[in-house]
Amino acid sequence: MNMRKKFLLVAISTFLCLLVLVLFIIRSSTVTAPKTTTASEPQTARTLPRDTTPDTFDSSLHSIDQPGSPWWIVNKNRPLPAGYIPGDLAVPNVSLRLTASSEQMKLSASIIPSVESFFGAADAAGVPLTFASGYRSEVYQTQLYNGYVARDGQAAADRYSAKPGTSEHQTGLAFDICVRGSACELTTDFASTQAGKWVVEHAHEHGLIIHYLQGKESFTGYDHEPWHLRFVGKELASELKKNGQALEEFLLD
Numbered sequence: 001m002n003m004r005k006k007f008l009l010v011a012i013s014t015f016l017c018l019l020v021l022v023l024f025i026i027r028s029s030t031v032t033a034p035k036t037t038t039a040s041e042p043q044t045a046r047t048l049p050r051d052t053t054p055d056t057f058d059s060s061l062h063s064i065d066q067p068g069s070p071w072w073i074v075n076k077n078r079p080l081p082a083g084y085i086p087g088d089l090a091v092p093n094v095s096l097r098l099t100a101s102s103e104q105m106k107l108s109a110s111i112i113p114s115v116e117s118f119f120g121a122a123d124a125a126g127v128p129l130t131f132a133s134g135y136r137s138e139v140y141q142t143q144l145y146n147g148y149v150a151r152d153g154q155a156a157a158d159r160y161s162a163k164p165g166t167s168e169h170q171t172g173l174a175f176d177i178c179v180r181g182s183a184c185e186l187t188t189d190f191a192s193t194q195a196g197k198w199v200v201e202h203a204h205e206h207g208l209i210i211h212y213l214q215g216k217e218s219f220t221g222y223d224h225e226p227w228h229l230r231f232v233g234k235e236l237a238s239e240l241k242k243n244g245q246a247l248e249e250f251l252l253d
């Protein structure tokens, strides 16, 4: 092989090597591009179930129509059956505003364990509460409502008091609280007390919600009542707290 032939052979092999290298680079760059897209797709798919966890909440777990159901919705548009009286009224073992024999110191026995754990936790947190008012009969609600109408007029009374047969207190699943040792006046000032703030943060841990939230009047039909609690169970209470939603907003909308 002469020098000229040798040179040609080296030149051709160098060219071929370079060609293979260039082809390899082009190929690997086109393969990496789609790889990034395919890699991000399953990632999105994998995070989706976690993001949609709230949507997996089973909203049909309990009836919203059945009297006594923890999710029973009673409001101005959804009255109780005429003359309804819960069949299991009992007095919780907590700090009571009135004597234990008073009708208003009763609740549905089904929620009493949760109510007692709630009052116990408030005590432990250094924000002792008093049970101001629980069950109200239709007869008592009639007296209350008529008194409010006489004092403030019907339009004003309807914003804070229920017409007889539409009060959540009649279900035995709702009650009012106040700061222990206070005059027990039910005003929105309660929200800015230490106890009121504790209730906002911890009621759901005992299956309770502040039903009449600020800014949710169009759903609930009532002004803000930071002292009025309603039992719905831990699962729904936590869901409502997480979403910042009212009972009607979440279950009826």
Ligand SMILES: [Zn+2]
Residues within 6 Å of the ligand: 169, 174, 175, 176, 227, 228, 229
């Ligand atoms: Zn109330």
